[in-house]
Amino acid sequence: MSHTSREIQLASRPQGDPKPDNFRLVEVEVPDPGPGQLLVRNQWMSVDPYMRGRMNDVKSYVPPFALDAPLEGGAVGQVAASGDERFSQGQTVLHQLGWREFALVPADQARPVDTDLVPGSAYLGVLGMPGLTAYVGLLDIAQLREGDAVFVSAAAGAVGSAAGQIAKLRGCWTVGSAGSEDKVAFLKEELGFDAAFNYHDGDARTLLSQAAPDGIDVYFDNVGGEQLEAALFSLRTYGRVAMCGAISVYNATTPPPGPRNLALVVGKRLTLRGFIIADHFDRFPDFAREVGGWVAEGKFRYRETVVEGIERAPEAFIGLLEGQNTGKMVVRVG
Amino acid sequence: MSHTSREIQLASRPQGDPKPDNFRLVEVEVPDPGPGQLLVRNQWMSVDPYMRGRMNDVKSYVPPFALDAPLEGGAVGQVAASGDERFSQGQTVLHQLGWREFALVPADQARPVDTDLVPGSAYLGVLGMPGLTAYVGLLDIAQLREGDAVFVSAAAGAVGSAAGQIAKLRGCWTVGSAGSEDKVAFLKEELGFDAAFNYHDGDARTLLSQAAPDGIDVYFDNVGGEQLEAALFSLRTYGRVAMCGAISVYNATTPPPGPRNLALVVGKRLTLRGFIIADHFDRFPDFAREVGGWVAEGKFRYRETVVEGIERAPEAFIGLLEGQNTGKMVVRVG
Numbered sequence: 244m245s246h247t248s249r250e251i252q253l254a255s256r257p258q259g260d261p262k263p264d265n266f267r268l269v270e271v272e273v274p275d276p277g278p279g280q281l282l283v284r285n286q287w288m289s290v291d292p293y294m295r296g297r298m299n300d301v302k303s304y305v306p307p308f309a310l311d312a313p314l315e316g317g318a319v320g321q322v323a324a325s326g327d328e329r330f331s332q333g334q335t336v337l338h339q340l341g342w343r344e345f346a347l348v349p350a351d352q353a354r355p356v357d358t359d360l361v362p363g364s365a366y367l368g369v370l371g372m373p374g375l376t377a378y379v380g381l382l383d384i385a386q387l388r389e390g391d392a393v394f395v396s397a398a399a400g401a402v403g404s405a406a407g408q409i410a411k412l413r414g415c416w417t418v419g420s421a422g423s424e425d426k427v428a429f430l431k432e433e434l435g436f437d438a439a440f441n442y443h444d445g446d447a448r449t450l451l452s453q454a455a456p457d458g459i460d461v462y463f464d465n466v467g468g469e470q471l472e473a474a475l476f477s478l479r480t481y482g483r484v485a486m487c488g489a490i491s492v493y494n495a496t497t498p499p500p501g502p503r504n505l506a507l508v509v510g511k512r513l514t515l516r517g518f519i520i521a522d523h524f525d526r527f528p529d530f531a532r533e534v535g536g537w538v539a540e541g542k543f544r545y546r547e548t549v550v551e552g553i554e555r556a557p558e559a560f561i562g563l564l565e566g567q568n569t570g571k572m573v574v575r576v577g
Numbered sequence: 578m579s580h581t582s583r584e585i586q587l588a589s590r591p592q593g594d595p596k597p598d599n600f601r602l603v604e605v606e607v608p609d610p611g612p613g614q615l616l617v618r619n620q621w622m623s624v625d626p627y628m629r630g631r632m633n634d635v636k637s638y639v640p641p642f643a644l645d646a647p648l649e650g651g652a653v654g655q656v657a658a659s660g661d662e663r664f665s666q667g668q669t670v671l672h673q674l675g676w677r678e679f680a681l682v683p684a685d686q687a688r689p690v691d692t693d694l695v696p697g698s699a700y701l702g703v704l705g706m707p708g709l710t711a712y713v714g715l716l717d718i719a720q721l722r723e724g725d726a727v728f729v730s731a732a733a734g735a736v737g738s739a740a741g742q743i744a745k746l747r748g749c750w751t752v753g754s755a756g757s758e759d760k761v762a763f764l765k766e767e768l769g770f771d772a773a774f775n776y777h778d779g780d781a782r783t784l785l786s787q788a789a790p791d792g793i794d795v796y797f798d799n800v801g802g803e804q805l806e807a808a809l810f811s812l813r814t815y816g817r818v819a820m821c822g823a824i825s826v827y828n829a830t831t832p833p834p835g836p837r838n839l840a841l842v843v844g845k846r847l848t849l850r851g852f853i854i855a856d857h858f859d860r861f862p863d864f865a866r867e868v869g870g871w872v873a874e875g876k877f878r879y880r881e882t883v884v885e886g887i888e889r890a891p892e893a894f895i896g897l898l899e900g901q902n903t904g905k906m907v908v909r910v911g
Contacts (some may be wrong), residue, residue, distance in 0.1 A: 296844075304814075304844045467840055480638075489840040501835025506801055506823040508851035510630075510638045515849040517842035 245272040246282065246323070250313040250343035251556050257298055259496045261564065265298070266557035269313075273345040276326035281336065281348045285320035285576040288341030288553075289367040290560040291401075292465075295493040304519050314342035317372060319356065319363035320576070326350070337366045344553055344576055360539060368401045368571030369545035370535060372520055377405035377463070378530040379523040380485040381413075384516050385461045389414035392455060394474055396442075397465035397490060399426035401571035404434055406463045408543055409534065411435050418455045420447075420470060422566045429569055433544050447473035466491045472502035478513055486517040494564060546570030553577075579606040580616065580657070584647040584677035585890050591632055593830045595898065599632070600891035603647075607679040610660035615670065615682045619654035619910040622675035622887075623701040624894040625735075626799075629827040638853050648676035651706060653690065653697035654910070660684070671700045678887055678910055694873060702735045702905030703879035704869060706854055711739035711797070712864040713857040714819040715747075718850050719795045723748035726789060728808055730776075731799035731824060733760035735905035738768055740797045742877055743868065745769050752789045754781075754804060756900045763903055767878050781807035800825045806836035812847055820851040828898060880904030887911075 247270060254267040276282045294316060297308045308314055318341030322334045327350035330336065336353040340346035356366045368374065380402075381387040393410040397403045398419025407417050407430065418438040419430045430439040438454040451459075451473040460482050462474035467489025474484065492499050508515065537543035548568035550559035556574045563572045581604060588601040610616045628650060631642045642648055652675030656668045661684035664670065670687040674680035690700045702708065714736075715721040727744040731737045732753025741751050741764065752772040753764045764773040772788040785793075785807040794816050796808035801823025808818065826833050842849065871877035882902035884893035890908045897906045 304846075471839075472835075486842045488843060492840055498837035500837055501806075501839040503832035503834055505805075505835040505839075506826055508820045508849060509822060510853065511851065512638075512853055512856065513851050515842060517844070517846050517848075519844065519846055522846065 245274045246345045247271075248273045248343055248345035249553050251553065252313050253298060253308045253310055255310070256300055257295075257494075260494045261295065261298065261557075261561055263557055263561070268554050273347055276324050276347060278326050279350050280326040281322050281330055281350050281353055282324040283318075283320040283336060283338060283340070283346045283348050283353070284323045285318045285341065285344060285346055286335075287319045287364040287367055288556065288574045288576050289317035289371075290556065290563050290572050290574065291316060291373070292488055292490045292493060292563065294560065295564060304521070313340075315339055316341040317367045318342075318346065318576070319366050320346065330355070335363050337371065342553075342556060364547055364549075364571070364573045364575075365538075365545065367573055368547060369405055369538060369543065370531065373401035373571060374405045374534055375523070375527060375530045376402045376487060376520045377409055378534060379520060379526050380463055380487050380518060381406055381409055381461070383523065383526065384485040384518045385463065385483040387413060387415065387461060390416075391460040392416045392418070392458065392479075393461045393463065394451065394455060394459045394477065395419045395463045395465070396470045396474075397421070397566075398430050398434075398436065398439065399569050400465065401568075402487060403463070403465055404430075404545065404570055405534070407434050407436050408537075410461075410463075411437075412537060412542065415461075418451070418459065420450070426569055429546070433546070442470060448476050451477050461485070463487060464489070468492060468499060472504055475502055475504045475507045475513070478507075478511055480511050482511060482513050484513065484515040486515055490564065548572045550574045579608045580679045581605075582607045582677055582679035583887050585887065586647050587632060587642045587644055589644070590634055591629075591828075594828045595629065595632065595891075595895055597891055597895070602888050607681055610658050610681060612660050613684050614660045615656050615664055615684050615687055616658040617652075617654040617670060617672060617674075617680045617682050617687070618657045619652045619675065619678060619680055620669075621653045621698040621701055622890065622908045622910050623651035623705075624890065624897050624906050624908065625650060625707070626822055626824045626827060626897065628894065629898060638855070647674075649673055650675040651701045652676075652680065652910070653700055654680065664689070669697050671705070676887075676890060698881055698883075698905070698907045699872075699879065701907055702881060703739055703872060703877065704865065707735035707905060708739045708868055709857070709861060709864045710736050710821060710854045711743055712868060713854060713860050714797055714821050714852060715740055715743055715795070717857065717860065718819040718852045719797065719817040721747060721749065721795060724750075725794040726750045726752070726792065727795045727797065728785065728789060728793045728811065729753045729797045729799070730804045730808075731755070731900075732764050732768075732770065732773065733903050734799065735902075736821060737797070737799055738764075738879065738904055739868070741768050741770050742871075744795075744797075745771075746871060746876065749795075752785070752793070754785070760903055763880070767880070776804060782810050785811050795819070797821065798823070802826060802833060806838055809836055809838045809841045809847070812841075812845055814845050816845060816847050818847065818849040820849055824898065882906045884908045
């Protein structure tokens with residue numbers, strides 16, 4: 244027996260901003276699982292900024308997406324049929340074959356998740372890769388210390404909102420930036436940021452120095468560009484930057500200039516360090532224990548922006564790059 | 578009794594490139610040393626790139642030079658009269674009151690140096706602050722490992738020529754850049770660099786990728802600007818950058834754009850770390866043992882560009898920023 248499934252394929256590589264016609268909705272037949280496979284009916288799929296890089300045909304830390312093939316990414320769904328004795332029908336699993344209704348998943352690449360306490364979508368956000376990214380970026384890359392003043396950009400996003408709260412719960416002072424008044428209110432009122440600003444309100448250097456007049460020790464960089472430059476001005480001696488992403492330049496067709504004040508790295512003895520979360524999956528148990536504990540205790544907030552329907556996944560992705568989400572952007576597939 | 582001494586004062590703060598009239602030669606009377614003081618007749622004085630920053634009236638890691646007062650910096654001279662029992666007349670000492678013929682030095686700030694094996698000027702270069710800077714920058718900041726491919730910019734300068742040789746003697750492959758054909762020959766033929774290029778010969782990215790076709794693991798950055806951008810392109814995964822200085826922008830009056838490819842730091846998991854040698858004086862004994870040993874064994878080459886006469890010290894400094902030196906630029910004071 245086979246299963247009719249809709250999936251989103253990459254029809255063409257975006258030049259600059261991705262457009263709806265870079266994507267194609269296709270109906271395919273998915274067979275029953277063979278030995279060692281699971282047929283998963285996806286309930287949630289993730290759209291993440293890093294996917295933009297994979298849409299370019301360039302060598303990077305992950306191979307590019309193939310044209311005329313389904314996109315991939317984090318997804319959570321229920322096992323519809325199992326070809327592996329470790330999994331049974333009805334079980335909820337996390338895997339990496341999103342962008343489709345039915346996925347034929349190698350059982351070794353699926354992980355059971357517990358949906359008693361949190362919805363399955365949480366494993367794509369606060370308890371998943373974005374949460375782990377925030378955890379590793381702060382603790383391991385930026386070497387967070389109690390009492391640090393921490394600046395997080397894109398702070399209302401999935402990674403940023405986790406980073407701000409981890410820093411706060413670890414005894415730090417936090418300042419976040421986001422792209423709307425509503426998001427700024429969310430940062431201060433729901434996530435407990437000590438200060439926050441809307442980066443559309445002026446030049447980033449002025450806004451940050453007003454929000455954090457005593458300077459910062461750590462910058463968790465999700466955006467690059469002007470806010471990185473502002474952070475370099477505000478960083479104190481021995482400050483650290485965890486470079487997680489540069490969403491401000493992902494769609495750039497010509498390379499934008501870097502920060503004009505990079506020479507400050509010398510005099511201030513700064514450390515800028517880039518990281519890719521795939522290098523740090525060994526930290527998952529620590530992360531799950533600490534952040535999972537906070538979530539269970541109700542100390543940790545998370546919000547999701549839900550787009551309904553697999554056919555709207557391209558729209559969700561495009562909206563993500565435009566900052567239309569608050570918290571994790573997910574697509575409810577079915 | 579007092580001693581007539583000529584000294585160089587800062588007459589005005591340079592705007593952009595320093596000019597001779599930013600400096601003033603003044604004759605002063607220096608008294609005999611009081612208790613705990615030494616009267617030192619300077620033989621050698623150092624001009625170093627970091628001094629350019631101190632000529633600006635901005636807060637930095639060292640306070641700015643005062644106007645209408647003598648400049649300061651490393652110097653080596655003979656004790657002409659001693660007010661401290663630990664020092665005797667005729668002894669050669671290293672101290673920080675250069676830019677003058679006679680210096681009244683607090684004995685606690687003077688260090689005896691041995692001129693049997695090397696001339697006193699060596700303690701301003703290969704066995705002094707520039708040599709230590711190279712040592713700490715490579716070993717501690719860039720975490721040098723045997724087998725690394727190491728790129729050094731301004732490689733014919735005091736710091737760069739030490740860095741290249743330390744890397745080589747530690748079992749690394751080395752590529753250096755410099756600003757003339759003579760310097761490139763010096764790098765390859767005298768200092769043992771495996772590859773070298775003249776950065777005037779084209780764009781830095783192309784030149785570096787031709788000189789180091791397999792990429793680099795470590796970049797010892799003395800210049801910033803275009804060569805930093807080139808290094809980011811050439812760095813392999815987990816590469817490290819020791820940011821020591823940015824001579825290419827020291828005279829800039831408007832901030833130059835930073836590297837357009839800084840986002841590569843994320844995907845390549847790079848670490849960029851700035852440092853100031855004053856934080857690392859505790860490494861001096863290790864440095865003196867290792868590099869001093871190489872110098873004593875004749876394994877370590879150093880060259881000096883000597884400018885004669887205190888009155889020509891401004892010219893030496895201006896020439897340094899223009900790259901007129903090969904190896905350490907020093908002024909023979911008397």
